Amino acid sequence: MAATFFGEVVKVRSRAVTEDEEDEEDPWAPDNPEDREVRRELERKREVEVLQTQTNLSLEIPLLEQYPCSKFIMAVGNNAVAFLSSFVLNSETWEEIGSTKLWNEWCRTTDTTNLSPTDAFCVFYRLKSDPTVFLCQCSCYVAEDQQYQWLEKVFGSSPKRNLQITILTSRHVTDYKTPESSCNLPSPFLKALKTQSFQDAACCTLLEQPNIVHDLPAAVLSYCQVWKIPAILYLCYTDIMKLDLVTIEAFKPILGSKSLKGLVKNVSHGTEILKKLVTTNEIQSNIYT
Amino acid sequence: MFVPCGTSEPDFTGFTLLMPAVSVGNVGQLAIDLIISTLNMCKVGYFYTDCLVPMVGNNPYATAEENSTELSINAEVYSLPSMNLMALQLRSIFIKYKSKLFCEKLISWMKSSKCARVIVLSSSHSYHCDDQQLRSIPFRYLLTPEMEKSVGETLQKLHWKEMEKSKSFPEIRDSGLCIRIPGGGITKVLYTESCSKGIQMAVVLKFVSEGDNIPDAFDLVRYLNDWLQIIKPQECSDPTTSVSQWKMPSSWRLLFGSGLPPALF
Numbered sequence: 080m081a082a083t084f085f086g087e088v089v090k091v092r093s094r095a096v097t098e099d100e101e102d103e104e105d106p107w108a109p110d111n112p113e114d115r116e117v118r119r120e121l122e123r124k125r126e127v128e129v130l131q132t133q134t135n136l137s138l139e140i141p142l143l144e145q146y147p148c149s150k151f152i153m154a155v156g157n158n159a160v161a162f163l164s165s166f167v168l169n170s171e172t173w174e175e176i177g178s179t180k181l182w183n184e185w186c187r188t189t190d191t192t193n194l195s196p197t198d199a200f201c202v203f204y205r206l207k208s209d210p211t212v213f214l215c216q217c218s219c220y221v222a223e224d225q226q227y228q229w230l231e232k233v234f235g236s237s238p239k240r241n242l243q244i245t246i247l248t249s250r251h252v253t254d255y256k257t258p259e260s261s262c263n264l265p266s267p268f269l270k271a272l273k274t275q276s277f278q279d280a281a282c283c284t285l286l287e288q289p290n291i292v293h294d295l296p297a298a299v300l301s302y303c304q305v306w307k308i309p310a311i312l313y314l315c316y317t318d319i320m321k322l323d324l325v326t327i328e329a330f331k332p333i334l335g336s337k338s339l340k341g342l343v344k345n346v347s348h349g350t351e352i353l354k355k356l357v358t359t360n361e362i363q364s365n366i367y368t
Numbered sequence: 369m370f371v372p373c374g375t376s377e378p379d380f381t382g383f384t385l386l387m388p389a390v391s392v393g394n395v396g397q398l399a400i401d402l403i404i405s406t407l408n409m410c411k412v413g414y415f416y417t418d419c420l421v422p423m424v425g426n427n428p429y430a431t432a433e434e435n436s437t438e439l440s441i442n443a444e445v446y447s448l449p450s451m452n453l454m455a456l457q458l459r460s461i462f463i464k465y466k467s468k469l470f471c472e473k474l475i476s477w478m479k480s481s482k483c484a485r486v487i488v489l490s491s492s493h494s495y496h497c498d499d500q501q502l503r504s505i506p507f508r509y510l511l512t513p514e515m516e517k518s519v520g521e522t523l524q525k526l527h528w529k530e531m532e533k534s535k536s537f538p539e540i541r542d543s544g545l546c547i548r549i550p551g552g553g554i555t556k557v558l559y560t561e562s563c564s565k566g567i568q569m570a571v572v573l574k575f576v577s578e579g580d581n582i583p584d585a586f587d588l589v590r591y592l593n594d595w596l597q598i599i600k601p602q603e604c605s606d607p608t609t610s611v612s613q614w615k616m617p618s619s620w621r622l623l624f625g626s627g628l629p630p631a632l633f
Contacts, residue, residue: 118465224463227418256622260629272424274439285437288619291425298422301441305371305416312424 141235392551398585428619
């Protein structure tokens with residue numbers, strides 16, 4: 080229990096120990112077969128699978144062990160996905176090779192083969208002219224217990240070091256800690272985090288402590304740090320989390336980075352596509368039109 | 369699984385492993401932060417596991433611009449060979465249902481790394497204290513039978529208090545006794561597993577309430593220092609000088625969020 084500034088008494092959840100964990104450790108907790116069956120069923124439902132586009136079958140071995148890869152560019156979240164869609168995916172010819180099938184509280188897309196535009200997804204593409212260049216567009220939420228599974232199914236457990244990974248994502252500006260007030264921050268703005276083996280220069284300043292990153296981007300970057308794979312994560316801190324033109328444009332400095340340079344042909348054409356993409360979405364989400 | 373930072377596997381034979389339990393107020397983790405930062409311990413590897421929620425950030429112990437951009441992850445191993453010390457720091461919480469699996473993996477690493485003994489820094493909810501505990505010091509310890517042989521006497525000489533056992537069924541007179549560490553996270557599982565696996569382990573904990581737990585972390589490291597003598601104990605008993613003996617890591621800044629908008633005033 081704790082009293083708030085205004086005097087109400089509220090029950091606080093411990094930062095460290097959840098109530099469930101206490102139950103779990105109780106030796107007297109009933110561990111009947113039915114409970115175990117339910118838990119196993121849920122685990123099966125939450126399993127991450129990578130489906131091959133051509134065959135629509137689940138891949139037996141990790142994606143990057145099946146296909147050789149030299150460059151892996153991934154976008155996590157709507158704004159980063161829209162950025163890569165308009166500037167990179169539209170510049171060259173890409174071939175869709177697979178998608179992940181996953182289910183959790185925030186991502187209930189069951190049919191990954193016939194996606195509707197509003198569905199959340201995680202799709203992998205390969206560049207036609209250089210099939211070792213990969214693009215991953217992930218607009219769905221990958222839950223904590225699924226992030227390691229995702230890594231295993233996509234990268235595998237015996238990682239290759241001759242590969243470079245670039246991750247793009249956005250975070251809300253209130254997650255950014257600074258000694259000044261966050262009201263004065265010129266949002267949206269870019270920050271980067273890189274692994275020890277990443278030698279190139281970042282296109283923006285690095286994320287300062289005590290700022291940290293969670294979720295799938297953190298899982299990928301941790302994996303790269305541990306296995307000494309060069310990787311960089313670009314974070315766009317913004318105050319609008321839905322699809323937003325200003326936020327997406329904030330990613331533009333990355334177009335000049337070494338990992339994206341050869342892949343973007345026409346920036347102005349990309350900007351046009353982007354405008355179309357955002358306006359179509361606006362109309363769809365407006366109930367008064 | 370332990371993965372070294374460099375190319376060679378470091379040798380931990382005979383080392384003392386210090387580690388936190390992710391527990392109430394994160395006191396153990398804060399205390400380990402203080403130890404790593406004060407002793408300027410070197411990062412030697414990662415404890416890579418699928419049991420902890422992923423997180424990344426830059427070097428939490430940065431002292432200058434040059435070392436501020438080393439990437440840090442959720443579980444890292446630091447060492448100080450000159451003192452035969454190593455520390456495992458955990459920086460995130462467990463993924464649901466994975467804490468037991470983590471303990472198993474950790475214990476098997478403790479065995480394979482050949483470290484001599486393990487000290488777990490932890491905390492427990494102060495509101496669970498009974499009348500007797502309320503009237504005494506807020507620190508307790510637990511020793512596995514293997515550890516009891518080597519340090520039991522030393523701790524008694526220091527007048528340390530062992531964690532009391534409580535009744536398994538409180539209202540029943542002849543009920544058996546068991547150890548309870550409410551809010552201690554994996555502390556109890558780690559301790560009981562270590563007892564049965566013959567690991568030399570000591571648990572040192574403080575009864576705390578959630579809030580600003582920085583003072584609790586200072587208390588815990590100072591208490592631990594009475595036993596381990598990691599740094600020279602302070603000459604005078606003025607508590608304000610002892611704070612400066614332990615170095616707060618740079619990442620403890622902004623614990624309560626960003627600055628306030630000046631328009632408020």
